[in-house]
Amino acid sequence: MANISERSPDEAVSVLSENAEQRNDLNFCQACSVRNRAICADLDDHEVELLNGIGRRRHLDPGETLLWEGEEAIFVANVVSGVMKLSTQTSDGREQILGLAYPSDFIGRPFGETSPYSADALGEVVVCVFRRMDFERFAHEHPRLERKLLERTLSELDKTRRWMLLLGRLNAEERLATLLLEIFSRNTAPMCGYASPQDNDHFELPMSRQQIADILGLTIETVSRQFTKFRDEGVIAMSGRRRVTVRRREVLEALAK
C-alpha cells in the first residue's frame, strides 16, 4: 500500500523555490525553512545532525497520500511546505476531514500500531519523513524532542477540541467564517513558509470547495452558497475560484465563535 519508502530528497528539493534548500541533501535541516518552528526547534546542532541522518525530504504531488487510515503506521513527518489534510471515513464511505497540517506541523502517530487517519497532500507538498521506529528511538534518547512532541500533541488536542465546537454547534455561515479566518491567519503569519506568503488582506485557498465542505461537515452546495452570500454582502471578494480578499474582517470575526 504505502509506496513512499524510496528516498527522493533530490526530486523533493527540486520543487522548492527557496534557494537555500537547494544546496545539498546531506544536511538539509540547517537550511530548512521550518527549522525554528517545527518539532526540531529545541535541538542543538549535534542533535539536528543526528535527526538529519534518519529523516528524508520527500515531495508529494497534489492528492498524493502519505498515510492511510488503518494501515500500519510506518512513517511520521513534518510538513515543510504546502498543506496536507488529515481525514477519516465511516465504514460506508462518508469522509470527515480531521484537520489541516501546515508547514512546521507534525503528522503521524508515534507509539501506535496503525495510522488513525489518512494524510494526503492538498497541493504540492514537501515533507520531512522519518520511519516511525527511527523517530521513536531518537525521541527516547533525546528528551527535548519528546517533550516538544508532548507540547505539540497537547496543543493539537486543544485545537481539535475547538473544532468539535464548530462541528457540533455552529451553522454553515459560522463554520465558513471560522475556516476563512484560520486560513487567513495561517497565510499571513510571519515566516509561514507556505507557497507565497500573502500580503495584508488576500490569500489563496489551499483546497477545493468539496474539500472545504468535508472540513466543515457540510455539502459542496451549502459551501458555495455561503461563499456567494459573503461575496454579495461585501464581506469578501473573490478573483477566480481560490483567491480571496477579506473586505470586512470584523464580520467574519463576529461570526466565528
Added chain:
Amino acid sequence: MANISERSPDEAVSVLSENAEQRNDLNFCQACSVRNRAICADLDDHEVELLNGIGRRRHLDPGETLLWEGEEAIFVANVVSGVMKLSTQTSDGREQILGLAYPSDFIGRPFGETSPYSADALGEVVVCVFRRMDFERFAHEHPRLERKLLERTLSELDKTRRWMLLLGRLNAEERLATLLLEIFSRNTAPMCGYASPQDNDHFELPMSRQQIADILGLTIETVSRQFTKFRDEGVIAMSGRRRVTVRRREVLEALAK
C-alpha cells in the same frame, strides 16, 4: 473563581465505598483503585510515594466544577471514581461537550496557561488533584511519567478525532448508538472503578438527557425521540430514566460507524 485549593482528603475518602481506600490519607496511592491504569501506572514504589506527596484526594458533588474554561490552569487531576464531563462554550452560550473522563483518565492542561475547557462532575466524583506546577516539575524529573502522559495525550487525540466523525457525519440514531456502546463498554470493562460495576447487559447512564444532547450535538427532544425509537424497536429496554438494558447489541454496533 477556582475554589478548590483546600486540601480535603478525609472528606474525599469518606464517600468511597471501597474499604481499602479508607485506611489513611498519607499514602492513598497504594490502595488506589486506578493505580494500575492511571498515568502513574509505570512508576515504581518510590516514585509513587513522591507523587503521593504532591497530590490530594478530592471529592466533587454532582455538578461541581473542577476546571473553568479560560481560567488559569492551576490543577491537573486523575479521575478516581465517577464520571466528569469536559465542555466548552461559544461566546453566545451554546455548549459543546468535548468528552467524558472516566476513572483512570487524566484531565487538565499541563504546560498551558489557561484551561481550554471546563470540567465538572456528572455525579459523585473522586479525583486525585495536583497543582499543575508541582505536576510539571515532577514530570520533568520523571521521564516515565512524561512518556506516559505523551502516550495518553496521543490516544486522547485519536479518540477526540473519532468523535469529530460523529459530530460531522453521523445522524441522530447513529450518534446515540455510538454513545450507548461507549458507556456500555466503559461500564462493563473489568475493574472500571465506576459506581457499581454492572453485570452483562445493563448499565446506569451517568448523565441526563440534556447532557447526552450536549455530548452528541443534538437537542434534548431529538435524543428523547431516539431513546423511544430504540425502546419501541426492542433494541434497548429502560427502567426508570437512567437504567438501560441492551437487548440487541448488534443493532447498535451496526449503527455506530
Added chain:
DNA sequence: TGCAGTCTTTGAGGCAGATCAAATTGGTTC
C-alpha cells in the same frame, strides 16, 4: 481561440432535526 473536462454555482424541493408548546412521568418530600 476553441473545445473538453472538471469544478462551481444556482435552482427547486424534501427531510432530519430544531423549535415551541403542552402533557406525562419519576422521584422526592412531607
Added chain:
DNA sequence: GAACCAATTTGATCTGCCTCAAAGACTGCA
C-alpha cells in the same frame, strides 16, 4: 400516598441544510 417539581416525552410546526438536477465558469490543451 398525595402533592410537588424537575426531567422527560410527545406533538405540531418550522427551517437550515441536504439532495437532485442543470446551467455556468474556469483550466488545460490542441
